[in-house]
Amino acid sequence: MTAPVSVHNATKIFGAFTALDDVSLDIEAGEFIVLLGPSGCGKTTLLSILGGFQSPTKGRVVIGGKDMTSVPPAKRPTTTMFQDYALFPHMKLRDNVGFGLRMRGMAKAERDEKALGFLDLVGLKTSADKKPHELSGGQRQRVALARALAVDPDVLLLDEPLGALDLKLRRQMQDELKAIQKRVGTTFVHVTHDQEEAMAIADRIVVMNQGRIEDFGPPADIYMRPRSVFSAGFMGEVNFIPGTVKHRVDASALVDTSVGDIALPLKSFTVGAPSPGQKVTLCIRPEHFRRAGEAEGPVVSLGDATITGSAFFGTHYRCHLKPSSAPDLSIVAHMPQSADVADGQILPLAVNLADIVALPAQSGRS
Numbered sequence: 001m002t003a004p005v006s007v008h009n010a011t012k013i014f015g016a017f018t019a020l021d022d023v024s025l026d027i028e029a030g031e032f033i034v035l036l037g038p039s040g041c042g043k044t045t046l047l048s049i050l051g052g053f054q055s056p057t058k059g060r061v062v063i064g065g066k067d068m069t070s071v072p073p074a075k076r077p078t079t080t081m082f083q084d085y086a087l088f089p090h091m092k093l094r095d096n097v098g099f100g101l102r103m104r105g106m107a108k109a110e111r112d113e114k115a116l117g118f119l120d121l122v123g124l125k126t127s128a129d130k131k132p133h134e135l136s137g138g139q140r141q142r143v144a145l146a147r148a149l150a151v152d153p154d155v156l157l158l159d160e161p162l163g164a165l166d167l168k169l170r171r172q173m174q175d176e177l178k179a180i181q182k183r184v185g186t187t188f189v190h191v192t193h194d195q196e197e198a199m200a201i202a203d204r205i206v207v208m209n210q211g212r213i214e215d216f217g218p219p220a221d222i223y224m225r226p227r228s229v230f231s232a233g234f235m236g237e238v239n240f241i242p243g244t245v246k247h248r249v250d251a252s253a254l255v256d257t258s259v260g261d262i263a264l265p266l267k268s269f270t271v272g273a274p275s276p277g278q279k280v281t282l283c284i285r286p287e288h289f290r291r292a293g294e295a296e297g298p299v300v301s302l303g304d305a306t307i308t309g310s311a312f313f314g315t316h317y318r319c320h321l322k323p324s325s326a327p328d329l330s331i332v333a334h335m336p337q338s339a340d341v342a343d344g345q346i347l348p349l350a351v352n353l354a355d356i357v358a359l360p361a362q363s364g365r366s
């Protein structure tokens with residue numbers, strides 16, 4: 001089963017501290033949603049409010065079209081899978097997975113068949129008679145997932161479920177989690193502070209900061225067209241160039257920056273139309289810089305820049321550069337494996353206009 005989820009103006013206050021600040025969110029049935037943000041931004045508080053473990057101070061939670069704001073966890077169509085997913089050590093896997101069904105009074109033969117089906121889903125059917133201590137960390141995690149899905153929730157809430165796994169296993173489990181979610185079609189809401197994990201698994205990512213939603217959309221949209229300075233900086237490396245809007249001409253706006261005036265199309269401004277005098281922050285990803293002359297399409301020249309350091313990353317060099325016109329600005333740019341990136345080398349830097357995003361300078365809170 002699966003269900004849509006809506007949060008309407010949820011606020012959570014602990015004493016004098018606002019952990020969630022007027023959060024609204026609409027999740028479609030069957031979506032894989034990731035709540036992403038730094039420690040303390042309110043991800044777990046929001047998940048707990050969805051699961052019924054905490055009540056919002058203000059606001060409402062609607063699941064499957066029904067108001068669940070005051071409904072206790074056991075009566076909600078949700079299951080929560082915590083990072084510490086403690087399996088019962090003395091029980092075989094089939095009994096661990098069938099435990100929730102037993103609690104609901106399902107007869108042994110039926111629950112055993114269902115448990116085996118879910119063990120099959122996570123690739124562990126042949127281990128049904130093993131006990132948790134005979135499994136690897138990743139396998140135990142898969143049993144916990146099978147156990148959570150066996151009770152057939154409409155919405156599965158996952159609180160950093162991969163947090164305890166080492167990096168390699170974590171990446172592997174991300175792929176598996178995504179594949180299993182697509183197979184079962186249950187709405188998943190998954191908490192992480194790992195940006196790569198969010199990009200690997202989410203249909204849509206909710207970027208949170210200081211109790212508020214900064215951005216919400218598919219991974220590529222958030223990466224390519226962030227809606228706040230915080231979101232741009234949290235979703236991978238980015239260069240920020242401060243500027244001031246001089247004036248608008250037809251479908252573009254002229255922005256005064258330390259690397260020269262840049263005429264940006266209005267669609268580069270992801271949050272509303274720019275106005276003269278407005279302070280903006282231009283965001284450019286390191287992989288979007290080019291050597292002038294090598295860029296295609298409408299291009300902005302940023303003048304010469306001197307390489308002050310570089311490191312080889314297999315697919316590219318990651319270089320630090322200082323523009324001649326703005327020695328106080330430090331730029332990180334990726335250059336191809338074939339590039340000459342010796343320290344002191346001068347590069348004529350350029351960037352495609354389409355790869356610049358302009359945001360109101362005050363939109364980010366760090």
Ligand SMILES: Nc1ncnc2c1ncn2[C@@H]1O[C@H](COP(=O)(O)OP(=O)(O)OP(=O)(O)O)[C@@H](O)[C@H]1O
Nearest residue numbers: 014017019037038039040041042043044045046193
């Ligand atoms: N019961 C509580 N009493 C007081 N403050 C709380 C309580 N629960 C959470 N907080 C505070 O609310 C803020 C948000 O906490 P929350 O656990 O939602 O953050 P998070 O984004 O999940 O962080 P992490 O990634 O570290 O788990 C934190 O500053 C936390 O200290």
